[in-house]
Amino acid sequence: xxxxxxxxxxxxxxxxxxxxxxxxxxxxxxxxxxxxxxxxxxxxxxxxxxxxxxxxxxxxxxxxxxxxxxxxxxxxxxxxxxxxxxxxxxxxxxxxxxxxxxxxxxxxxxxxxxxxxxxxxxxxxxxxxxxxxxxxxxxxxxxxxxxxxxxxxxxxxxxxxxxxxxxxxxxxxxxxxxxxxxxxxxxx
Amino acid sequence: xxxxxxxxxxxxxxxxxxxxxxxxxxxxxxxxxxxxxxxxxxxxxxxxxxxxxxxxxxxxxxxxxxxxxxxxxxxxxxxxxxxxxxxxxxxxxxxxxxxxxxxxxxxxxxxxxxxxxxxxxxxxxxxxxxxxxxxxxxxxx
Numbered sequence: 001x002x003x004x005x006x007x008x009x010x011x012x013x014x015x016x017x018x019x020x021x022x023x024x025x026x027x028x029x030x031x032x033x034x035x036x037x038x039x040x041x042x043x044x045x046x047x048x049x050x051x052x053x054x055x056x057x058x059x060x061x062x063x064x065x066x067x068x069x070x071x072x073x074x075x076x077x078x079x080x081x082x083x084x085x086x087x088x089x090x091x092x093x094x095x096x097x098x099x100x101x102x103x104x105x106x107x108x109x110x111x112x113x114x115x116x117x118x119x120x121x122x123x124x125x126x127x128x129x130x131x132x133x134x135x136x137x138x139x140x141x142x143x144x145x146x147x148x149x150x151x152x153x154x155x156x157x158x159x160x161x162x163x164x165x166x167x168x169x170x171x172x173x174x175x176x177x178x179x180x181x182x183x184x185x186x187x188x
Numbered sequence: 189x190x191x192x193x194x195x196x197x198x199x200x201x202x203x204x205x206x207x208x209x210x211x212x213x214x215x216x217x218x219x220x221x222x223x224x225x226x227x228x229x230x231x232x233x234x235x236x237x238x239x240x241x242x243x244x245x246x247x248x249x250x251x252x253x254x255x256x257x258x259x260x261x262x263x264x265x266x267x268x269x270x271x272x273x274x275x276x277x278x279x280x281x282x283x284x285x286x287x288x289x290x291x292x293x294x295x296x297x298x299x300x301x302x303x304x305x306x307x308x309x310x311x312x313x314x315x316x317x318x319x320x321x322x323x324x325x326x327x328x329x
Contacts, residue, residue, distance in 0.1 A: 035279045043274035064282045071291040088254040
Protein backbone atom coordinates (compact mmCIF):
# COMPACT_ATOMS: atom_id res chain seq x y z
CA UNK A 1 0.00 0.00 0.00
CA UNK A 2 1.25 3.46 -0.86
CA UNK A 3 2.42 5.39 2.17
CA UNK A 4 0.60 8.64 2.74
CA UNK A 5 2.52 9.85 5.77
CA UNK A 6 3.01 13.61 5.62
CA UNK A 7 5.89 15.60 7.22
CA UNK A 8 3.39 16.88 9.81
CA UNK A 9 2.48 13.30 10.70
CA UNK A 10 6.18 12.47 11.05
CA UNK A 11 6.63 15.39 13.50
CA UNK A 12 3.52 14.29 15.36
CA UNK A 13 4.73 10.69 15.53
CA UNK A 14 8.09 11.82 16.92
CA UNK A 15 6.33 14.01 19.48
CA UNK A 16 4.02 11.13 20.43
CA UNK A 17 6.96 8.80 20.93
CA UNK A 18 8.68 11.33 23.17
CA UNK A 19 5.56 11.44 25.33
CA UNK A 20 5.36 7.63 25.33
CA UNK A 21 9.00 7.40 26.46
CA UNK A 22 8.25 9.74 29.36
CA UNK A 23 5.24 7.63 30.38
CA UNK A 24 7.26 4.41 30.20
CA UNK A 25 9.88 5.88 32.48
CA UNK A 26 7.23 6.58 35.10
CA UNK A 27 5.83 10.00 34.17
CA UNK A 28 2.23 8.81 34.31
CA UNK A 29 0.66 12.27 33.94
CA UNK A 30 2.16 12.64 30.46
CA UNK A 31 -0.55 10.26 29.28
CA UNK A 32 -2.96 13.19 29.69
CA UNK A 33 -1.18 14.90 26.80
CA UNK A 34 -1.97 11.98 24.51
CA UNK A 35 -5.58 12.00 25.65
CA UNK A 36 -6.05 15.70 24.99
CA UNK A 37 -4.31 15.39 21.64
CA UNK A 38 -6.54 12.65 20.27
CA UNK A 39 -9.76 12.49 22.29
CA UNK A 40 -11.81 14.85 20.08
CA UNK A 41 -11.42 13.06 16.72
CA UNK A 42 -11.71 9.66 18.43
CA UNK A 43 -14.84 10.75 20.27
CA UNK A 44 -16.41 11.98 17.01
CA UNK A 45 -15.66 8.63 15.43
CA UNK A 46 -17.15 6.67 18.33
CA UNK A 47 -20.20 8.95 18.40
CA UNK A 48 -20.71 8.58 14.66
CA UNK A 49 -20.46 4.82 14.92
CA UNK A 50 -22.62 4.28 18.00
CA UNK A 51 -24.97 7.27 17.92
CA UNK A 52 -24.76 7.50 21.69
CA UNK A 53 -22.64 10.04 23.64
CA UNK A 54 -22.55 7.78 26.70
CA UNK A 55 -21.42 4.74 24.74
CA UNK A 56 -18.85 6.82 22.84
CA UNK A 57 -17.43 8.04 26.14
CA UNK A 58 -17.29 4.50 27.55
CA UNK A 59 -15.54 3.20 24.44
CA UNK A 60 -12.97 6.00 24.60
CA UNK A 61 -12.32 5.39 28.27
CA UNK A 62 -11.82 1.65 27.77
CA UNK A 63 -9.66 2.25 24.69
CA UNK A 64 -7.33 4.73 26.38
CA UNK A 65 -6.92 2.45 29.39
CA UNK A 66 -6.09 -0.45 27.08
CA UNK A 67 -3.66 1.79 25.21
CA UNK A 68 -1.95 2.77 28.48
CA UNK A 69 -1.52 -0.86 29.50
CA UNK A 70 0.03 -1.79 26.15
CA UNK A 71 1.90 1.44 25.50
CA UNK A 72 5.26 -0.30 25.26
CA UNK A 73 4.01 -2.17 22.21
CA UNK A 74 3.59 1.01 20.10
CA UNK A 75 6.30 1.01 17.46
CA UNK A 76 4.60 2.95 14.63
CA UNK A 77 2.12 5.81 14.69
CA UNK A 78 0.32 6.17 18.00
CA UNK A 79 -2.64 7.94 16.36
CA UNK A 80 -3.26 5.06 13.95
CA UNK A 81 -2.80 2.52 16.74
CA UNK A 82 -5.25 4.18 19.14
CA UNK A 83 -7.68 4.75 16.26
CA UNK A 84 -7.75 1.01 15.58
CA UNK A 85 -8.40 0.27 19.24
CA UNK A 86 -11.35 2.69 19.26
CA UNK A 87 -12.65 1.51 15.88
CA UNK A 88 -12.57 -2.11 17.05
CA UNK A 89 -14.29 -1.11 20.27
CA UNK A 90 -17.09 0.49 18.24
CA UNK A 91 -17.47 -2.55 16.00
CA UNK A 92 -17.53 -4.89 18.99
CA UNK A 93 -20.23 -2.77 20.57
CA UNK A 94 -22.27 -2.81 17.37
CA UNK A 95 -21.96 -6.58 17.18
CA UNK A 96 -23.16 -7.02 20.72
CA UNK A 97 -25.95 -4.52 20.98
CA UNK A 98 -29.40 -4.60 19.52
CA UNK A 99 -30.19 -0.95 19.41
CA UNK A 100 -33.62 0.46 19.94
CA UNK A 101 -33.31 4.18 19.57
CA UNK A 102 -30.38 6.32 20.53
CA UNK A 103 -29.68 9.79 19.32
CA UNK A 104 -27.43 12.74 19.98
CA UNK A 105 -28.33 14.96 22.84
CA UNK A 106 -29.84 18.12 21.51
CA UNK A 107 -27.37 20.57 22.96
CA UNK A 108 -24.25 18.69 22.06
CA UNK A 109 -23.87 20.14 18.62
CA UNK A 110 -23.38 23.68 17.43
CA UNK A 111 -26.11 24.89 15.11
CA UNK A 112 -25.44 26.29 11.67
CA UNK A 113 -29.15 26.92 11.06
CA UNK A 114 -30.69 30.24 11.96
CA UNK A 115 -34.50 30.10 12.11
CA UNK A 116 -36.69 27.95 14.36
CA UNK A 117 -38.08 26.14 11.30
CA UNK A 118 -34.58 25.35 10.09
CA UNK A 119 -33.68 24.20 13.58
CA UNK A 120 -36.71 21.88 13.63
CA UNK A 121 -35.80 20.50 10.19
CA UNK A 122 -32.26 20.00 11.35
CA UNK A 123 -33.32 18.06 14.43
CA UNK A 124 -35.53 15.84 12.31
CA UNK A 125 -32.82 15.31 9.69
CA UNK A 126 -30.29 14.52 12.40
CA UNK A 127 -32.57 11.94 13.91
CA UNK A 128 -33.40 10.42 10.52
CA UNK A 129 -29.75 10.31 9.52
CA UNK A 130 -28.89 8.56 12.78
CA UNK A 131 -31.67 6.07 12.15
CA UNK A 132 -30.49 5.44 8.60
CA UNK A 133 -26.88 5.01 9.72
CA UNK A 134 -28.08 2.41 12.20
CA UNK A 135 -29.39 0.34 9.31
CA UNK A 136 -25.95 0.12 7.70
CA UNK A 137 -23.48 -2.68 8.29
CA UNK A 138 -20.64 -1.56 10.61
CA UNK A 139 -18.07 -1.50 7.80
CA UNK A 140 -20.30 0.72 5.62
CA UNK A 141 -21.18 2.98 8.51
CA UNK A 142 -17.50 3.28 9.44
CA UNK A 143 -16.56 4.25 5.88
CA UNK A 144 -19.39 6.81 5.62
CA UNK A 145 -18.65 8.35 9.02
CA UNK A 146 -14.94 8.67 8.27
CA UNK A 147 -15.56 10.23 4.85
CA UNK A 148 -18.57 12.46 5.39
CA UNK A 149 -18.67 13.16 9.12
CA UNK A 150 -14.95 13.23 9.92
CA UNK A 151 -13.99 14.62 6.48
CA UNK A 152 -11.04 12.31 5.97
CA UNK A 153 -9.45 11.60 2.58
CA UNK A 154 -9.62 8.09 1.16
CA UNK A 155 -5.83 7.84 1.53
CA UNK A 156 -6.01 8.72 5.22
CA UNK A 157 -8.83 6.23 5.72
CA UNK A 158 -6.86 3.49 3.96
CA UNK A 159 -3.88 4.29 6.15
CA UNK A 160 -5.90 4.05 9.35
CA UNK A 161 -7.94 1.00 8.43
CA UNK A 162 -5.17 -0.91 6.67
CA UNK A 163 -7.14 -1.42 3.48
CA UNK A 164 -7.12 -0.08 -0.06
CA UNK A 165 -8.54 3.18 -1.39
CA UNK A 166 -10.58 1.20 -3.93
CA UNK A 167 -12.21 -0.95 -1.27
CA UNK A 168 -13.07 2.12 0.80
CA UNK A 169 -14.56 3.97 -2.18
CA UNK A 170 -16.75 0.95 -2.78
CA UNK A 171 -17.92 0.96 0.85
CA UNK A 172 -18.62 4.71 0.84
CA UNK A 173 -20.54 4.45 -2.44
CA UNK A 174 -22.63 1.58 -1.10
CA UNK A 175 -23.30 3.48 2.09
CA UNK A 176 -24.42 6.57 0.15
CA UNK A 177 -26.77 4.56 -2.01
CA UNK A 178 -28.26 2.85 1.01
CA UNK A 179 -28.71 6.15 2.85
CA UNK A 180 -30.27 7.83 -0.15
CA UNK A 181 -32.64 4.89 -0.59
CA UNK A 182 -33.65 5.20 3.06
CA UNK A 183 -33.99 8.98 3.19
CA UNK A 184 -34.81 10.26 -0.28
CA UNK A 185 -38.57 9.78 -0.04
CA UNK A 186 -38.63 12.31 2.77
CA UNK A 187 -35.82 14.63 1.82
CA UNK A 188 -35.59 14.72 -1.98
CA UNK B 189 -29.10 -4.35 9.08
CA UNK B 190 -27.79 -3.47 5.66
CA UNK B 191 -24.68 -5.46 5.01
CA UNK B 192 -21.71 -4.79 2.82
CA UNK B 193 -21.73 -7.50 0.21
CA UNK B 194 -18.91 -7.76 -2.26
CA UNK B 195 -19.86 -11.22 -3.45
CA UNK B 196 -22.27 -11.02 -6.41
CA UNK B 197 -23.12 -14.70 -6.00
CA UNK B 198 -24.87 -13.89 -2.74
CA UNK B 199 -27.44 -11.97 -4.76
CA UNK B 200 -28.54 -15.15 -6.50
CA UNK B 201 -30.78 -17.89 -5.22
CA UNK B 202 -29.68 -21.49 -4.74
CA UNK B 203 -30.40 -22.31 -8.38
CA UNK B 204 -28.16 -19.48 -9.48
CA UNK B 205 -30.99 -17.28 -10.71
CA UNK B 206 -31.05 -13.59 -9.91
CA UNK B 207 -33.22 -12.88 -6.92
CA UNK B 208 -36.38 -10.90 -7.49
CA UNK B 209 -36.17 -7.18 -6.72
CA UNK B 210 -36.63 -6.38 -3.05
CA UNK B 211 -39.05 -3.99 -1.53
CA UNK B 212 -37.51 -0.64 -0.77
CA UNK B 213 -36.03 -0.53 2.73
CA UNK B 214 -38.40 2.23 3.81
CA UNK B 215 -41.45 0.00 3.45
CA UNK B 216 -40.39 -2.77 5.82
CA UNK B 217 -37.73 -3.45 8.43
CA UNK B 218 -34.43 -4.29 6.81
CA UNK B 219 -33.01 -7.72 7.47
CA UNK B 220 -29.50 -8.78 8.38
CA UNK B 221 -27.10 -9.19 5.41
CA UNK B 222 -29.16 -7.07 3.05
CA UNK B 223 -27.52 -5.51 0.03
CA UNK B 224 -27.87 -1.75 0.42
CA UNK B 225 -29.26 -0.84 -2.96
CA UNK B 226 -32.94 -0.39 -2.17
CA UNK B 227 -33.86 0.25 -5.79
CA UNK B 228 -31.78 3.41 -6.00
CA UNK B 229 -28.60 3.67 -8.00
CA UNK B 230 -26.76 6.96 -7.86
CA UNK B 231 -25.11 8.21 -10.99
CA UNK B 232 -21.30 7.85 -10.96
CA UNK B 233 -21.00 11.62 -11.47
CA UNK B 234 -22.71 12.22 -8.12
CA UNK B 235 -20.21 9.96 -6.37
CA UNK B 236 -17.37 11.74 -8.21
CA UNK B 237 -18.71 15.12 -7.05
CA UNK B 238 -19.08 13.89 -3.47
CA UNK B 239 -15.53 12.50 -3.64
CA UNK B 240 -14.27 15.92 -4.77
CA UNK B 241 -13.37 14.76 -8.26
CA UNK B 242 -15.99 16.90 -10.05
CA UNK B 243 -17.17 20.47 -9.42
CA UNK B 244 -20.80 21.05 -8.43
CA UNK B 245 -21.45 22.78 -11.77
CA UNK B 246 -20.76 19.47 -13.53
CA UNK B 247 -23.59 17.68 -11.70
CA UNK B 248 -26.14 20.44 -11.13
CA UNK B 249 -28.15 19.64 -14.23
CA UNK B 250 -30.98 17.40 -15.41
CA UNK B 251 -32.08 14.57 -13.14
CA UNK B 252 -29.03 15.01 -10.93
CA UNK B 253 -30.19 18.32 -9.42
CA UNK B 254 -32.43 16.46 -6.97
CA UNK B 255 -29.52 14.24 -5.85
CA UNK B 256 -27.23 17.27 -5.47
CA UNK B 257 -29.74 19.04 -3.24
CA UNK B 258 -30.32 15.89 -1.20
CA UNK B 259 -26.59 15.41 -0.59
CA UNK B 260 -26.03 19.07 0.21
CA UNK B 261 -28.52 18.71 3.08
CA UNK B 262 -26.91 15.50 4.30
CA UNK B 263 -23.41 16.99 4.05
CA UNK B 264 -24.44 20.10 5.97
CA UNK B 265 -25.70 17.91 8.80
CA UNK B 266 -22.67 15.59 8.63
CA UNK B 267 -20.18 18.47 8.57
CA UNK B 268 -21.88 20.08 11.57
CA UNK B 269 -20.81 17.04 13.56
CA UNK B 270 -17.13 17.85 12.94
CA UNK B 271 -17.38 20.56 15.61
CA UNK B 272 -18.36 18.09 18.31
CA UNK B 273 -15.78 17.83 21.07
CA UNK B 274 -15.25 15.17 23.67
CA UNK B 275 -16.75 15.85 27.12
CA UNK B 276 -14.64 18.17 29.29
CA UNK B 277 -14.43 15.57 32.05
CA UNK B 278 -13.28 12.71 29.82
CA UNK B 279 -9.52 13.20 30.30
CA UNK B 280 -9.86 13.37 34.08
CA UNK B 281 -12.12 10.32 34.12
CA UNK B 282 -9.62 8.31 32.09
CA UNK B 283 -6.61 9.47 34.13
CA UNK B 284 -8.30 8.51 37.39
CA UNK B 285 -9.24 5.10 35.98
CA UNK B 286 -5.70 4.23 34.86
CA UNK B 287 -4.12 1.31 36.68
CA UNK B 288 -1.55 2.23 39.33
CA UNK B 289 1.14 0.10 37.75
CA UNK B 290 3.20 1.76 35.04
CA UNK B 291 2.84 0.18 31.60
CA UNK B 292 5.15 -2.80 31.33
CA UNK B 293 8.23 -2.44 29.19
CA UNK B 294 8.28 -5.33 26.77
CA UNK B 295 11.57 -6.53 25.33
CA UNK B 296 12.05 -8.91 22.41
CA UNK B 297 12.38 -12.51 23.62
CA UNK B 298 16.03 -12.71 22.62
CA UNK B 299 16.88 -9.75 24.88
CA UNK B 300 14.98 -11.06 27.88
CA UNK B 301 16.93 -12.61 30.77
CA UNK B 302 16.31 -16.25 31.61
CA UNK B 303 16.42 -17.65 35.15
CA UNK B 304 17.77 -21.22 35.37
CA UNK B 305 18.22 -23.13 38.61
CA UNK B 306 21.50 -25.07 39.19
CA UNK B 307 19.62 -28.39 38.90
CA UNK B 308 18.16 -27.36 35.52
CA UNK B 309 21.61 -26.24 34.32
CA UNK B 310 23.17 -29.56 35.39
CA UNK B 311 20.40 -31.56 33.73
CA UNK B 312 20.74 -29.56 30.53
CA UNK B 313 24.51 -30.07 30.54
CA UNK B 314 24.13 -33.81 31.13
CA UNK B 315 21.62 -33.97 28.29
CA UNK B 316 23.99 -32.20 25.93
CA UNK B 317 26.88 -34.53 26.88
CA UNK B 318 24.65 -37.58 26.31
CA UNK B 319 23.53 -36.21 22.96
CA UNK B 320 27.14 -35.57 21.95
CA UNK B 321 28.15 -39.10 22.91
CA UNK B 322 25.23 -40.57 21.00
CA UNK B 323 26.16 -38.62 17.88
CA UNK B 324 29.80 -39.66 18.26
CA UNK B 325 28.87 -43.35 18.55
CA UNK B 326 26.65 -43.11 15.45
CA UNK B 327 29.52 -41.56 13.47
CA UNK B 328 31.98 -44.31 14.47
CA UNK B 329 29.66 -47.13 13.30
